[in-house]
Amino acid sequence: KNQVEQSPQSLIILEGKNCTLQCNYTVSPFSNLRWYKQDTGRGPVSLTIMTFSENTKSNGRYTATLDADTKQSSLHITASQLSDSASYICVVSGVSAGNKLTFGGGTRVLVKP
Amino acid sequence: KAGVTQTPRYLIKTRGQQVTLSCSPISGHRSVSWYQQTPGQGLQFLFEYFSETQRNKGNFPGRFSGRQFSNSRSEMNVSTLELGDSALYLCASSLIAGGVTDTQYFGPGTRLTVL
Numbered sequence: 451k452n453q454v455e456q457s458p459q460s461l462i463i464l465e466g467k468n469c470t471l472q473c474n475y476t477v478s479p480f481s482n483l484r485w486y487k488q489d490t491g492r493g494p495v496s497l498t499i500m501t502f503s504e505n506t507k508s509n510g511r512y513t514a515t516l517d518a519d520t521k522q523s524s525l526h527i528t529a530s531q532l533s534d535s536a537s538y539i540c541v542v543s544g545v546s547a548g549n550k551l552t553f554g555g556g557t558r559v560l561v562k563p
Numbered sequence: 564k565a566g567v568t569q570t571p572r573y574l575i576k577t578r579g580q581q582v583t584l585s586c587s588p589i590s591g592h593r594s595v596s597w598y599q600q601t602p603g604q605g606l607q608f609l610f611e612y613f614s615e616t617q618r619n620k621g622n623f624p625g626r627f628s629g630r631q632f633s634n635s636r637s638e639m640n641v642s643t644l645e646l647g648d649s650a651l652y653l654c655a656s657s658l659i660a661g662g663v664t665d666t667q668y669f670g671p672g673t674r675l676t677v678l
Contacts, residue, residue, distance in 0.1 A: 486669075493567070493653050493669030494606075539606065550619050553598075553606040 452477040454542050454554035462560045463530055471557045473523040473540030481543040485514050485525045488537045488556070497525070497538075527559070535561045565590065567656050567670035575676045581642040584673045588635050588656030594618075595637040596667065597629060600651040609652075612637055613659075641675075649677045 454475045463469045475483070482501045486494035498507045498514040500523070506515045511528045527534055540554040568587045576582050588595050596619075597609040608621040612631035629639045635656075641648055651674050655667040 491671075493655070493671050495669070496666045499666060541606075550611075550621075551596075551608055553608075555605045 452542070452544060452552045454540055454552050456538075456540050456554035456557050458557060459555070460558040460560070462562060465530060465532060465561055465563050467530055469527050469530060469559065471525045471527075471538050471540075471559070473525070473542075473554055475521050475523070475540070475542045475552070475554075477542040477544045477552050478521075479545040480518060480521070481545045483514075483516055483523050484541040484543070484551075485512070485523075486539045486541060487512075488539060490536070494539055530559075530561045532561050532563060535559060567654060567668050569652075569654050569670040569673050571673060572671065573674045573676075575678060576644050577678050578644055578646060580644050581640065582644060582675060584639045584641075584652055584654075584675075586637045586639070586654030586656075586670060588637070588654075589668055592656035592658050592668075593635050594657045594659060594665075595631055595635065596655045596657075597637070597639050598653045598655065599623070600653055600672070601649075606653070609639065644677045646677050649675060651675075 457472045484499045485497040488494040497509050497512050500516045513526045516523045537556040537558045539556045542552050570585045594613045596611040598606050600606045611619040615631045626642045631637045651672045653672045655669045657665045657667045
């Protein structure tokens with residue numbers, strides 16, 4: 451069964467500090483991996499999309515890495531801001547049935563001043 | 564460019580009733596996907612429509628159905644509502660279906676509460 455596991459489940463960090471979120475997946479064959487940010491009460495917003503051949507992609511203070519061999523990805527937030535408080539969801543697309551998406555459970559990040 | 568819109572934003576129903584949710588994708592987008600989000604299960608894929616055809620379906624019972632119109636707008640219907648159907652229902656649109664790096668744009672969701 452295709453699975454996407456994220457860790458930690460939740461995280462509290464101080465404003466200005468960095469943090470790293472982890473995503474492990476078993477989806478195979480793999481097509482692409484996406485990170486989304488979801489603010490409370492809103493729909494998810496795409497941060498990055500990486501294909502098999504990419505191992506890093508940045509979007510402002512967000513940097514995602516991908517190791518397709520070990521089936522691991524990470525999302526690094528640099529110099530966190532209060533607005534980074536949200537849930538971060540890892541989504542993996544498999545090369546079958548129209549690239550159906552498998553969602554991780556998300557990591558809830560709280561940035562404190 | 565207007566984003567994905569969903570109506571209604573909030574809905575309260577009782578067990579046994581049925582409900583219809585609506586989603587208008589970004590102009591020019593032809594693919595619409597529906598997801599259910601609950602605190603316990605996270606985001607789960609319901610189905611995807613492209614050019615009025617269902618291309619993909621998740622593991623939900625037949626009470627959950629959908630359709631897409633020629634203008635790409637989509638509706639989702641849940642019949643015989645159960646308490647466990649209480650959730651945030653999200654719609655996402657993308658330019659094409661199954662595109663390897665096609666970005667999905669999510670709407671704000673419809674919060675359904677079943678009493």
